[in-house]
Structure formats: C-alpha cells, structure tokens
Amino acid sequence: MDKDNFKLLLKKANFNKRTFSEHLGLKYQSVNSWGNNGRNVPYWVESWLHLYIDNNKCKQIKDMLKDSGICK
Template sequence: MDKEEFKKLLKNANFSKKSFASFVGLKYQSVNTWGNNNRAIPYWVKSWLNLYIENLKYQKMKDILKDSGVCKE
C-alpha cells in the first residue's frame, strides 16, 4: 500500500493519523512516518482499515434497522 492509498483509507474510516494511532495503540510519530522514505506501511494496516470501514457500514445498517423497529438488538 502506498501513502496515497493509506490517506484515502484513513479518510474513509474517519480517522486522522493521530486518531488512528491512538485507536490502535501506536505512537503518532510512528504512524506519521509511514510511507516516507524507506518507512513502509505495515502489511496489516490495509486489511485492518478495510475491515474497520466494512464494520462501519454494517453498524450504520444495524442502526437504521433498529430505528425502524425491524431489529431489536
């Protein structure tokens, strides 16, 4: 994953680099250097962000169903 894709995924997940770092328990300084020079973005970040974004979509659907009375959970 390149730096631009990382930025796009962060945006889609409603994260800044700082909020993402805090959420996953990393130092902001580490996350901020990803994609710069020889600092590769860790392999797990793309799949983690994609799953997080997918979960946001399901959570929105669940909330809509709950509000409409279709789902009680």
C-alpha cells in the same frame, strides 16, 4: 500499500494519523513516518482499515433497521 492509499483509507475510516495511532495505541511518530523516507506502511494496516470501515457500515445498517422497528 502506498502512502496515498493509506491516506484515502484513513479518510474513509474517519481517522487522521493522530486519531488512528491513538485508537491502536501506536506512537504517532511511527504512524506519521509510514510511507516516508522508504518506510513502508505495515502489511496489516490495509486489511485492518478495510475491516474497520466495513464494520462501521454494518453498524449503521443495524442501527437503521433497529430504528425502523424491523429488527429489535
């Protein structure tokens, strides 16, 4: 994954590099260096962010259904 796609997915997940690193227990300096000076974004980050984004969407739908009384 390239640096621009990483930034885009972070934004969609409502993260910045600092909050992402804190959420995962990673050093900010490591996350901040991804995509710079030849350092690639780790292979697992893209799928992790996609799953996180999708999970949040499912939670929102579940909450809306629960609030509407359709699901309990």
